[in-house]
Amino acid sequence: MELFKRKEIRKVIGLMSGTSVDGIDAALVEITGDSNDGRVKLLEFENKPFPEEIRAGIFDLFDTGHATVDKIGYMNMLLGELYAQAAVSVAKKAGIGMEEIGCIGSHGQTIYHHPQICGKDGWPVRYTVQIGEGAVIANRTGIPCVSDFRVADMAAGGQGAPLVPFTEYLLYRSSSKTILLQNIGGIGNITVLPAGCNAGEVYAFDTGPGNMIIDGLMSRFTGGKKKMDEGGCIAAGGSIDASLLKELCSHEYFDERPPKSTGRELFGDIYINQLYDRIQASDISFEDAMATVTDFTAWSIEASYQRYILPHHLADQLLIGGGGSYNRVLVDRIRKRLKQYKVEVLLQEDLGFNSDAKEAVAFALLADCTMQGRCNTISSVTGANRPVVMGKISL
Numbered sequence: 100m101e102l103f104k105r106k107e108i109r110k111v112i113g114l115m116s117g118t119s120v121d122g123i124d125a126a127l128v129e130i131t132g133d134s135n136d137g138r139v140k141l142l143e144f145e146n147k148p149f150p151e152e153i154r155a156g157i158f159d160l161f162d163t164g165h166a167t168v169d170k171i172g173y174m175n176m177l178l179g180e181l182y183a184q185a186a187v188s189v190a191k192k193a194g195i196g197m198e199e200i201g202c203i204g205s206h207g208q209t210i211y212h213h214p215q216i217c218g219k220d221g222w223p224v225r226y227t228v229q230i231g232e233g234a235v236i237a238n239r240t241g242i243p244c245v246s247d248f249r250v251a252d253m254a255a256g257g258q259g260a261p262l263v264p265f266t267e268y269l270l271y272r273s274s275s276k277t278i279l280l281q282n283i284g285g286i287g288n289i290t291v292l293p294a295g296c297n298a299g300e301v302y303a304f305d306t307g308p309g310n311m312i313i314d315g316l317m318s319r320f321t322g323g324k325k326k327m328d329e330g331g332c333i334a335a336g337g338s339i340d341a342s343l344l345k346e347l348c349s350h351e352y353f354d355e356r357p358p359k360s361t362g363r364e365l366f367g368d369i370y371i372n373q374l375y376d377r378i379q380a381s382d383i384s385f386e387d388a389m390a391t392v393t394d395f396t397a398w399s400i401e402a403s404y405q406r407y408i409l410p411h412h413l414a415d416q417l418l419i420g421g422g423g424s425y426n427r428v429l430v431d432r433i434r435k436r437l438k439q440y441k442v443e444v445l446l447q448e449d450l451g452f453n454s455d456a457k458e459a460v461a462f463a464l465l466a467d468c469t470m471q472g473r474c475n476t477i478s479s480v481t482g483a484n485r486p487v488v489m490g491k492i493s494l
C-alpha cells in the first residue's frame with residue numbers, strides 16, 4: 100500500500116518530547132531513497148525547553164487524580180501549538196521553507212502508559228496516551244503530520260514501546276559487531292543489534308529509570324531550584340549507600356522478562372516521594388543519595404545486560420545516547436560496571452551522532468514509513484503479534 104507518492108529525496112521533521120519533560124526536540128532530516136535502507140542525514144536540530152507553567156501542567160496530568168478530561172483536552176491542543184512552533188522554528192534555523200517539508204512525525208507527550216493487559220470489567224486491554232494534537236500541527240504548518248504512533252502496536256497486542264529500535268536497526272546495525280544502544284532519558288531503554296542480524300532478531304526493552312529518579316531527587320532536595328544533576332556534580336561528591344542501593348535493586352520490574360516497558364506509573368512522583376522520605380528518615384546526605392541513585396541507573400543497565408542479553412549475545416559495544424550521556428558520573432559508573440564483561444562503552448558523539456537528536460530523528464523516519472504505508476514496528480521488540488503501520492495522518 101502506498102498512501103503518498105514517494106519522492107527520491109524527502110525532507111522530514113521529527114518532534115519528540117519525552118518522559119523527562121525537559122522540552123521539545125525537533126530534528127530536520129533528509130531521507131534519500133527507500134526509508135528501509137537507512138540513508139538519513141540530520142540537517143538541523145533544536146531543543147525548545149517547555150515554559151515552566153506548561154511543564155508543571157504536564158506533570159499535573161501524570162497524577163491520575165488530577166488529570167481531568169478538560170485539562171487533558173486543553174493540553175492536547177496547547178501542545179499541538181507548541182509542537183507546530185518547534186517544527187517551524189527548526190526549518191527556519193536550517194534556512195529551509197516549510198513548502199519543502201514532506202511530512203512531520205510527532206511523538207507527542209506520554210501522559211499515561213499501561214502496557215500490561217488490564218482486565219477491568221472483563222475486557223482485556225492495554226492502553227497508552229500521547230497528547231499534542233496532530234491536526235493542530237498540520238493546520239499551523241500546512242504539512243501532513245503523523246502522530247499517535249503507539250496505539251497501533253498495542254492494537255496488535257504489543258507494548259506500544261519501545262519504537263526507536265526499528266530505526267536503530269536501519270541506522271546502526273553492523274555485520275561484524277553486536278551493538279547495544281542504551282538511551283538514557285527519563286526512562287532508560289536498550290536495543291540489541293546482534294552482529295549481522297535481520298530485523299526479526301532485534302530485541303529491546305526498557306531497562307528501568309534513566310534520569311527520572313536523579314531529576315526527581317534533585318528537585319526535592321533543592322526545593323525545585325535544580326531539575327537535574329548537571330554533569331553529575333552532586334553525585335561526584337557522595338558515596339554509594341549500599342543498603343539503600345540493595346533496596347532499590349529489589350524492585351520487581353527488574354525481574355520481569357522482556358518484552359517490557361515502563362514509565363512514570365512505576366518510577367514517577369509516588370516512588371520518588373517515598374524514596375525521599377526514606378532517605379530523610381535514615382540521615383543519608385544529599386550527595387550520598389545522588390551517588391546512590393546514579394549508581395542505581397548504572398546497575399539497572401548492567402543487570403539488564405547480565406540477565407537478559409548475555410545469555411544470548413556477547414556484546415562488543417554499548418552506545419549511550421539521551422540526556423543521561425551528559426552525566427559524567429553516570430557514564431563512568433556504567434563503564435566500571437560493564438568492564439568485567441569487556442563491553443566497550445561509547446557515547447553517540449564518539450561516532451559523530453547527536454545524543455539529543457536521536458529520538459526526534461527516529462520519529463521523522465517512522466513518519467516517512469507511515470506516509471508510504473510501510474510497516475514501521477519490529478514485533479519481536481514490542482511483543483505484538485505482527486508488524487503494523489503506526490501513526491495517524493492529519494492532512
Ligand SMILES: Nc1ncnc2c1ncn2[C@@H]1O[C@H](COP(=O)(O)OP(=O)(O)OP(=O)(O)O)[C@@H](O)[C@H]1O
Nearest residue numbers: 117118119284285286310329330421422423425426
Ligand atoms: N548536562 C547534563 N548533565 C546531567 N544530566 C543531563 C544533562 N543534560 C541532560 N541531562 C539529563 O537528561 C534528561 C533529558 O534527557 P532526554 O531529553 O534524553 O529525555 P527524554 O527524551 O525526555 O526521555 P525519554 O527518552 O525517557 O522519553 C534531563 O532531564 C537530565 O536528567
Ligand SMILES: CC(=O)N[C@H]1[C@@H]2OC[C@@H](O2)[C@@H](O)[C@@H]1O[C@H](C)C(=O)O
Nearest residue numbers: 118209212260261262263286288458
Ligand atoms: C510510553 C513511552 O513514552 N515510552 C518511552 C519512554 O522513554 C524511553 C522509554 O520509555 C521508551 O520505551 C519510550 O520512548 C522511546 C522514544 C521509544 O519508544 O523507543
